[in-house]
Amino acid sequence: MTDRPALLLDLDGTLVDSVYQHALAWHKALELGGIKLSVWRIHRRIGMSGGLLADSLARETGRELSEEDAAKLKEAHARLFATQLGDVRPLPGALDLVRHLTKTGVAWAVATSGALASAQPLLKLIHLPPGVPVITRDDVAHAKPNPDLWLAAAARLGVPPEDAIAVGDSVWDLLAARRARALGVGLLSGGYGQEELERAGAYRVYEDPADLLLHIDELGIRAG
């Protein structure tokens, strides 16, 4: 164990305020594909791999999705989300957190279930400095709740996952953290309730990046 844990950060709902736009984009995409689902059920799946999300939501309505159907759905979602991109903002404290981690030399990375193409405009919003590793859906076999994304992010930093703290706003981030044997930390900024995140294994739950930064010493994050 090192004395300086690495910080692995989710993107949507953790650094940028995009979860509600994602939920409504999926809602519309699913409806276009003939699948009617309440928005709250979709909201609770955001952060999962897109394929798993489409499968699980289709199963809930008793439909089977072909690979082609799933690809169409993901494409429609990406297209509809892109039309909302102008309304997406960095979460409070996201830019301060990025600056703080960079300034203090903490090893940190971003790991998102989204594809690189959809992550790129969001990473611009938080002024990601060059050199910070970004692991996306395109880099791994399976997105969250599989542990692959957190594991790949830790590996890229050269840190064992047991020495990493994985921060996310969804239960899928926390399940993936458990499976990666990283310490999971939750944020309320994706719209889950505190108890949902705690029950999914969050060691601590903060409101948003600003609140995390205010309490970063509680996580034993030390300057490099």
Place this chain on the structure above:
Amino acid sequence: MTDRPALLLDLDGTLVDSVYQHALAWHKALELGGIKLSVWRIHRRIGMSGGLLADSLARETGRELSEEDAAKLKEAHARLFATQLGDVRPLPGALDLVRHLTKTGVAWAVATSGALASAQPLLKLIHLPPGVPVITRDDVAHAKPNPDLWLAAAARLGVPPEDAIAVGDSVWDLLAARRARALGVGLLSGGYGQEELERAGAYRVYEDPADLLLHIDELGIRAG
């Protein structure tokens, strides 16, 4: 106490799937008014009286709102929400629940923190039969979490509030139910977590109107 409790139902998030559209409409309206707030913080205020919501969100950002500012905000929200109306659907089971209550002669009413003008298109979506009382923001001095809306709905049915079951998706519905001395029941369909609703005093929490209808005997609701 009567042997047949009355059922008082909230509208947004309880009968129609409109909470996420409301949250994003408020987000945009607040931003137009110079108030930057994360969507999840707005989401957790939906169901409150619009004036209280605007005040509480402004206070969170350290701004004071004049009456004129608040009126402008509410107007912008109503305008922006109206553009999303085409995407709002009845929640699963809402129409079945309406039919069941009407067929079995249960005393029931709708009580919403929204104004009558914004409630009307939503009431159409659930095919509200004539004769079912609808209490809106326009009928009372204070919307939820004040008890006025639930109290007025019970009074309209000629039932003491203690003999009424008040069903809503937000903690504001449940706080208002406590203050009205009605039994509060929560629904997950507005996007709160189950524990949040339980901690706010929900006697039971169901997923949505379909799940409530499936378990309606648990509430002691009897045919008239």
